[in-house]
Amino acid sequence: MMHLPVYVSAIIAFVLLAAGSLVLPDWAMFLFAMALAKGLVCLGIVGMMRGGVVSFGQGLYYCLGAYTATLVANSFGVSDIFLLTLISAAVCLAVGLVFGPLLSSYRGIFFAMLSLALSMVLYGTLSKMSFIGGTDGLNIGAPTFLGWAPEGRPLQTALYIYVVAIVVIAGALMRIYFDSEQGLITLAMRDNELRVEYLGASVRHVMTYNYVFGALLGGIGGTIAVLALGHVDPEFAFWTTSGEFVFVAILAGYLSVPAVFVAAIILELVRSFSNLYFPNTWQLALGIFLLIVIVALPGGLGSLIKRSKETDT
Amino acid sequence: MSTGLLEVRDVQKSFGAVTAAKDISVSVPKGAVYSLIGTNGAGKTTFVNMVTGYIKPDSGVINFGGQNIAGLAPRQITRLGIHRSFQIAQLCNELTVEENMLVAGAIHGTTKPSFLRPAHDKSARERAIATLERFNIAEHRNRLIPELSGGVKKLLDIAMAMAGETQIMLLDEPTSGVAADEKFPIMDLVINALKAEGVTVIFVEHDMDIVTRYSERVLAFYDGQIIADDAPDEVLSDPEVQRYVTGGPA
Numbered sequence: 001m002m003h004l005p006v007y008v009s010a011i012i013a014f015v016l017l018a019a020g021s022l023v024l025p026d027w028a029m030f031l032f033a034m035a036l037a038k039g040l041v042c043l044g045i046v047g048m049m050r051g052g053v054v055s056f057g058q059g060l061y062y063c064l065g066a067y068t069a070t071l072v073a074n075s076f077g078v079s080d081i082f083l084l085t086l087i088s089a090a091v092c093l094a095v096g097l098v099f100g101p102l103l104s105s106y107r108g109i110f111f112a113m114l115s116l117a118l119s120m121v122l123y124g125t126l127s128k129m130s131f132i133g134g135t136d137g138l139n140i141g142a143p144t145f146l147g148w149a150p151e152g153r154p155l156q157t158a159l160y161i162y163v164v165a166i167v168v169i170a171g172a173l174m175r176i177y178f179d180s181e182q183g184l185i186t187l188a189m190r191d192n193e194l195r196v197e198y199l200g201a202s203v204r205h206v207m208t209y210n211y212v213f214g215a216l217l218g219g220i221g222g223t224i225a226v227l228a229l230g231h232v233d234p235e236f237a238f239w240t241t242s243g244e245f246v247f248v249a250i251l252a253g254y255l256s257v258p259a260v261f262v263a264a265i266i267l268e269l270v271r272s273f274s275n276l277y278f279p280n281t282w283q284l285a286l287g288i289f290l291l292i293v294i295v296a297l298p299g300g301l302g303s304l305i306k307r308s309k310e311t312d313t
Numbered sequence: 314m315s316t317g318l319l320e321v322r323d324v325q326k327s328f329g330a331v332t333a334a335k336d337i338s339v340s341v342p343k344g345a346v347y348s349l350i351g352t353n354g355a356g357k358t359t360f361v362n363m364v365t366g367y368i369k370p371d372s373g374v375i376n377f378g379g380q381n382i383a384g385l386a387p388r389q390i391t392r393l394g395i396h397r398s399f400q401i402a403q404l405c406n407e408l409t410v411e412e413n414m415l416v417a418g419a420i421h422g423t424t425k426p427s428f429l430r431p432a433h434d435k436s437a438r439e440r441a442i443a444t445l446e447r448f449n450i451a452e453h454r455n456r457l458i459p460e461l462s463g464g465v466k467k468l469l470d471i472a473m474a475m476a477g478e479t480q481i482m483l484l485d486e487p488t489s490g491v492a493a494d495e496k497f498p499i500m501d502l503v504i505n506a507l508k509a510e511g512v513t514v515i516f517v518e519h520d521m522d523i524v525t526r527y528s529e530r531v532l533a534f535y536d537g538q539i540i541a542d543d544a545p546d547e548v549l550s551d552p553e554v555q556r557y558v559t560g561g562p563a
Binding site: 002003176177179180181182183184185187188190191192194195196197198199200201202209 | 391392399403404407412413416417419421422428429430431432433437474476477
């Protein structure tokens, strides 16, 4: 059966992560849910990194997904988490399909800055739109699950399991994509675009696919984050938010999908505990941590997994 | 009336004040082996680049299979069956030899590259290894590109270009950067493999022994023009070619 190891790994990951809801306290479940939601956004960046570009503006889709869900919920009374995710994903997909072909001609710093510029345009626009909260943002009510409206601990648990399910499905699909023919062409493109063009493939098309997948994942991540937080504001599109996503992507590297979520969880843990114990210097701790990873593991945390597999064989 | 598989008519190309191609006209029949000779800057690579879409000619027609391909993108020209290798082998350094071949196989496959089908699929790997074996480089399949010799890199570059349905293969200096004792074995291998598939070959070469041994017809370039177009012996004994290209009798 094609992709059997991926399916088996996905099922095991789902069971293990979902079992966490039985033992984790509320605060940890919230922290993990947020980390996994952000991990989805970072997975989109990793997809682009495999093709040799890094988006510094993934906050655009994180914010767009969050605002879409909030506006749909507040304007039309939609509270179903599945429907909200679907609508936000569709909007981000559409926007990705507009910007993807435009950005696919650019590389390196130009791609990074253009993607950042787009997210900052959204940030500036949302900040000035007082009818949707301006810089204060908007609140969103608790989601329902196909008509079921849990509260308190059951709500936290349901939301957490929903995030885990989405993460496992998205992670498995991205793994299948990374291992596919198109995935290998993306890696080849990172190395030598000229060769890929002269073999008969369109580098721009491959770039566009990766960007659109990134947009989709960013939108879903933003939707989950706003439902967990209950609030969205333009900071979702601010450059520091996008910078965090890049931080996680670099920390994870482009070799492994689970590494992205591990890196996202590490970032949330380091930030939360550093913020608690040394609130004025936690960014310093984060910077030192990233420095150590870059020096010791230039391929990111994912290279550890690859290395251990190579040792096994 | 045109009879060649590739018909180049009155092609011109200038880079600012420098004219790299002046009224180039060539007819290459199917299955022929042509070589392009000339000093550096004579216009050989410009010719190859125009035929393969890297450079758009200022004027003129490049007909292939009844279609004017002048100005098409490289990938569109490749899809039509005109493939090329490079003076400096263009490979993906972070991938293994087999993975490089898998990339070529995925792009040249009978169906579009898939988002789901594994690149390392058993049948894809078998096809990749079969092509590597045809070029005698299968033993290197698990090695990364920087670990390979110049000769193996060249062969892989050509093998990748051959993964599709090639009708014309343009080889830009296939033996440059290759050890002297490897040149003839490599050319034997390449030309035999291409001829076996009925591929028309056009190669750029500076080594006149290779030109004489492998080509059926030679185009001598000088200052952006073709100054001789004939059988190797005729071209190499042409006084103008000796004066401007070879620097003496071959």
